Amino acid sequence: MDITRLKQQSATEWRIEAHGNMRVPGIIYASEELIKGMDEKVYQQVAQVAALPGIVKASYAMPDAHWGYGFPIGGVAAFDPELGGVVSGGGVGFDISCGVRTLHTRLTAEQVLARQEALADTLSASIPAGLGSTGALRLRHREMDAMLKGGARWAVEQGYGQPADLERIEERGCMVGADPEQVSEQAKQRQRDEMGTLGSGNHYLEVQKVVEVYAPEIAEALGIHLEDIKVSIHCGSRGLGHQIGTDYLKRMVVEASRYGINLPDRELACAPLTSDLGRRYLGAMRAGINCALANRQILTHLARQAFARIFPEAHLELLYDVSHNTCKQETHLVDSQPRTLYVHRKGATRAFGPGYPDLPKALHDVGQPVLIGGTMGTASYILVGIAQSMELAFGSACHGAGRAMSRRQATRQWHGREIQEELTRRGICIRSPSPRGVAEEAPGAYKDVSAVVEATETAGLARRVARLEPLICIKG
Amino acid sequence: MSILARWEHFEHAADIGVRGIGASKAEAFAQAALALSALITDPALIEPRQEVDISCTESNEELLLVDWLNALIFEIATRKMLFGAFEVQLDGPHLRARVLGEPIQIDKHQPAVEIKGATYTELKVCRDASGTWVAQCVVDV
Numbered sequence: 001m002d003i004t005r006l007k008q009q010s011a012t013e014w015r016i017e018a019h020g021n022m023r024v025p026g027i028i029y030a031s032e033e034l035i036k037g038m039d040e041k042v043y044q045q046v047a048q049v050a051a052l053p054g055i056v057k058a059s060y061a062m063p064d065a066h067w068g069y070g071f072p073i074g075g076v077a078a079f080d081p082e083l084g085g086v087v088s089g090g091g092v093g094f095d096i097s098c099g100v101r102t103l104h105t106r107l108t109a110e111q112v113l114a115r116q117e118a119l120a121d122t123l124s125a126s127i128p129a130g131l132g133s134t135g136a137l138r139l140r141h142r143e144m145d146a147m148l149k150g151g152a153r154w155a156v157e158q159g160y161g162q163p164a165d166l167e168r169i170e171e172r173g174c175m176v177g178a179d180p181e182q183v184s185e186q187a188k189q190r191q192r193d194e195m196g197t198l199g200s201g202n203h204y205l206e207v208q209k210v211v212e213v214y215a216p217e218i219a220e221a222l223g224i225h226l227e228d229i230k231v232s233i234h235c236g237s238r239g240l241g242h243q244i245g246t247d248y249l250k251r252m253v254v255e256a257s258r259y260g261i262n263l264p265d266r267e268l269a270c271a272p273l274t275s276d277l278g279r280r281y282l283g284a285m286r287a288g289i290n291c292a293l294a295n296r297q298i299l300t301h302l303a304r305q306a307f308a309r310i311f312p313e314a315h316l317e318l319l320y321d322v323s324h325n326t327c328k329q330e331t332h333l334v335d336s337q338p339r340t341l342y343v344h345r346k347g348a349t350r351a352f353g354p355g356y357p358d359l360p361k362a363l364h365d366v367g368q369p370v371l372i373g374g375t376m377g378t379a380s381y382i383l384v385g386i387a388q389s390m391e392l393a394f395g396s397a398c399h400g401a402g403r404a405m406s407r408r409q410a411t412r413q414w415h416g417r418e419i420q421e422e423l424t425r426r427g428i429c430i431r432s433p434s435p436r437g438v439a440e441e442a443p444g445a446y447k448d449v450s451a452v453v454e455a456t457e458t459a460g461l462a463r464r465v466a467r468l469e470p471l472i473c474i475k476g
Numbered sequence: 477m478s479i480l481a482r483w484e485h486f487e488h489a490a491d492i493g494v495r496g497i498g499a500s501k502a503e504a505f506a507q508a509a510l511a512l513s514a515l516i517t518d519p520a521l522i523e524p525r526q527e528v529d530i531s532c533t534e535s536n537e538e539l540l541l542v543d544w545l546n547a548l549i550f551e552i553a554t555r556k557m558l559f560g561a562f563e564v565q566l567d568g569p570h571l572r573a574r575v576l577g578e579p580i581q582i583d584k585h586q587p588a589v590e591i592k593g594a595t596y597t598e599l600k601v602c603r604d605a606s607g608t609w610v611a612q613c614v615v616d617v
Contacts, residue, residue, distance in 0.1 A: 039489050067489035069595050069616070094592040094616045131516060131587035132556045132580035190553050200590040201617050239553045242592040242616075246546050250539070253596065266596035406487045407589075407617070436588035476590065 001038040012063070012459035016043065022050040022059075029393065029459040030063040034451060037404065041067035042074075048264055049077050053272070054085025056334060056341055060393040062348050063455035064402035064447065069093065070267030073347035076396040078332065080341055081273035086261070087281055088270035089252050091344035093325040094245035096288030098203075098236030100371040101169075101296050101321035102382065105307065105314050107229040109209045112311075112471060116429055119207065119310045120472045124431035126306040127205055127299065128197040129476040133433075135196035135298070144188050145180040147195070148240075151290030152321075155297035161318075165300070167360040169293060169321040170350065177329075178290050179283025183240065184247050187284075190239030191291065196298035200434070200476030202400075202441055203235040204373075205303060208380060208468035215465045218384055221366045222319060224466045231307075231316060232380060232468075233299050234373045235476075236325070237292035244288045248281045273342055282327070289326060296321060319382075320369035322349050324399045332394050343394045351385035351397035351462045370462045372453060373400045376430060376473045377423055377443030381453045383462040397462040401449035410445035411436060419443075423473075432475035441475065479608050483511035486598070488614045493598050494545070495612035501601065504609035505541060505571070506562040509548055512594075513559055513577075515617065516552075517585040522560030524576035535569040537601045541611050544571055545594035549615075552591070556580050592616040 006014040006028070014035055016026030026046035028035065042065050049071055050059035056078045065074030070090030079085030105112075112119065128135055139147060147154045152173030156163055166173035198205060210228040213219045224230075237244075252269035256262075259272055271278040300318070307314040327344045334341075352359060352368040359368055367384035374380045378401070389395050405413075416435025419442050423430055432438050450467075457464050479499040486493035492515060496507030513519050530547045534540040544564075552558065559577035580587060597614040604610065 041489070069597055069614075073490060094595075130582065131552075131590040132582065134556070186550055190550065192554075200587070242553075243550070246549075246593040249593075249596070250542070253539070266599065269596075403490045406489060407492050408485055408487055433582045434586045434588050436586065440588060 001035055001040055001043055003032065003035055005043065012455050016047055018050065022047055024050050024055050024058045026050050027058045028061040028065065029455065029461060031451065031455040034063050034455055037447065038065060039067040042072045045070065045072040045075065048268055049075060052086055052268065052270060053261065054079045054083040056080050060396070062396065062398040064398040064400055064452045066402045068346060070265055070269070071344065071346040074398065074402060075346045076344065076348045076393045078341040078343045078394050079273060080339060085273050085342060086270035087273050087278050087327055087342055088268060088344060089245060089249040089281060090267040090269055091346050092285055092327050093346050094242050095236040095325055096241035096244060096285055097292035097323040098325050099292060099296065099321060099323035100232055100234045100373050101300065102319040102371050103231040103300065103316040104223055104319055105229045105231060105316055107311055107314050109227045109229060112207060112229050115310050116471060120429040120431050122306045122309050123205060123303065123472065123474050126302050127474050129474055130200050130433040133197050134193040137195040138193055139191065139195060144191065147294050148180040148183060148287035148290050149178050150174055151293035152297040155294040160298045160301040165297065165318045168318040170323055173293055175286045175289040177283065178286035180287050182280045182284040183244060183287050187240045187243035187247065190243050194238040195295060196302060197238060198235050198299065198476045199238060200437055203476045205299065205474040206232045206470045207472035208232055208470050210466050211469050212467040215463060218366055218465050222369060222465065224382065230319070230468060231303055232371065232373065233296055233303065235295060235299065237288045238295055240291045241288040244284045248284060251277060285327060289323065292323065320371060322371050324349060330394070345396055347399050348396045349399045350395060351389045352395045353385045353387040353390050370397045372398060372449065374449040375401055375443040375446045376441060376470060377426070377428065378449050380468045381449065382465045383453065383456065384465055386460065386463050388460040389462055392459065392461055398452050398456045401446035401452055403445060404447045405445040407440040410442050411439045414439045414442045428470050429472045430475065437475060481507055483507040483514065485511060485515070488597065491614055491617050493612055493614045495610060498609050501609045501611070502564040502566045504611035505544055506564040508541065508545065508611045509562045512545055512548060512591065512615065515589060515591060515615065516587045517558060519560045521585055522558045523578045524561045525578040526557065526576065528555065528575050530573045530575060532571045533569050538599050540569065540571055541601050542594045542596060542599065542613060545613070545615070548575065549591050549593060558585060589617040
């Protein structure tokens with residue numbers, strides 16, 4: 001990105017002054033180096049989002065921002081329904097509520113390394129991954145609707161996991177306001193046999209080792225210690241979420257002119273929050289969030305069963321579960337006044353600071369954990385929201401490394417088997433049905449996750465707690 | 477000079493674009509579908525063992541391309557099949573297609589990605605001065 005078009009506010013805050021039809025400024029949080037590596041399209045997309053009706057304060061981009069659909073990936077924007085604010089299908093994305101959850105294991109690195117291959121094989125056999133894989137569960141009409149209304153709470157009621165898990169999930173595991181009637185039959189059909197599946201692309205299940213602790217007190221409060229073994233699951237709302245995205249993006253494109261919305265890019269398709277279409281999308285999108293929460297809950301159950309076969313003493317308690325692609329109704333202070341806003345986070349993580357009412361009791365004084373997935377060969381990070389993050393970007397932080405290279409470039413540069421062999425040499429077991437899929441997700445195809453996380457901390461969006469490195473990666 | 481029907485992939489930061497090129501709009505649509513299959517596996521590996529009919533209606537030709545690719549993505553997802561041959565007929569806003577393929581076999585096809593949806597990014601259906609039709613968009617994978 002051409003840095004001369006931005007006004008530098010601090011080492012990690014860059015401003016696009018409101019110009020043209022922008023209603024608010026654009027603010028990009030990133031180091032100079034990360035900004036220089038960003039696509040020009042990020043500038044354009046941040047500016048276009050700033051022109052949408054009812055946007056409040058600013059159109060934000062996180063340090064891992066890259067070219068997305070209408071909204072940049074790593075984009076955050078809040079809209080006020082009383083000011084004609086909108087909800088955007090592109091602002092949530094195709095993989096509704098894609099997210100990460102991390103589990104403790106009470107195992108040490110030494111224990112896991114002794115049985116690493118066996119654990120990788122067992123997990124790989126237990127977790128359906130990749131195109132064409134199906135889960136053991138088949139949901140018929142009534143059960144599908146119950147799942148879409150209940151989310152992870154429904155999954156726990158069906159015997160997948162424990163009630164204690166729900167405390168550690170955003171929305172206590174169940175997004176209110178979900179309306180299964182607004183979800184098309186095609187979307188439900190796509191999901192019929194996909195519950196408890198990982199998907200493909202950048203989705204994974206990893207067994208990770210804690211290699212560095214930055215904030216010992218917070219780490220202690222979260223139950224994180226050096227050499228601990230954690231499990232992280234990255235996936236979303238599967239075919240159902242993809243189809244909701246497809247269905248509503250089309251409706252919003254076709255109906256935009258009816259609401260007097262001029263779209264410079266079709267992907268910005270949106271509808272007023274108070275319109276019939278806006279309300280229908282919110283009902284469907286919330287059902288998609290519940291689908292993702294239920295899916296990660298079922299995968300957690302499968303992971304617990306797999307661990308129990310190798311390590312009967314393992315105890316996989318949920319540390320936290322975060323969602324990346326959402327639009328949520330939240331109360332935020334704007335000019336010292338509390339306002340009800342609809343916050344879009346497209347490839348961004350909620351990062352509420354300590355004391356926020358939505359946090360469970362155990363995390364009240366700590367802040368919301370922010371779980372950042374890296375790549376197969378690098379590292380993942382655990383951060384927490386801080387008070388300052390509430391003022392900066394409606395309590396939001398980055399979500400991952402962000403791609404530095406397209407999938408096509410990656411497959412030209414690497415072969416899946418070479419990547420797998422290289423990672424094996426470094427002590428990381430990869431299990432995947434597709435060597436090409438592994439090449440497309442090569443660690444070198446991503447930005448430096450550490451630089452993204454450092455910029456996130458410097459900007460005051462969240463605070464680093466710990467760094468984790470993979471020992472086993474199950475990829476779709 | 478005759479126009480050679482073909483497909484290409486093009487760059488997008490996080491995802492990838494599919495482009496179909498042909499002597500007619502229908503041929504370009506069919507090639508775009510082949511480009512979609514080529515994201516998942518080598519199309520030469522897909523045997524035409526089963527047939528599925530697809531139809532969509534949309535008066536805007538660009539939106540029709542997205543509808544067509546999304547209809548295919550739906551069939552891939554729900555039938556757990558891959559398709560390697562496409563016979564597309566266009567009649568005004570109506571698209572009718574016969575698509576041929578076979579159930580996904582992990583060992584044989586080694587599917588690289590699961591496609592989430594066709595998008596409106598870089599979406600174009602046009603005919604150049606030489607009469608060549610191009611149909612393209614970015615897909616979310």
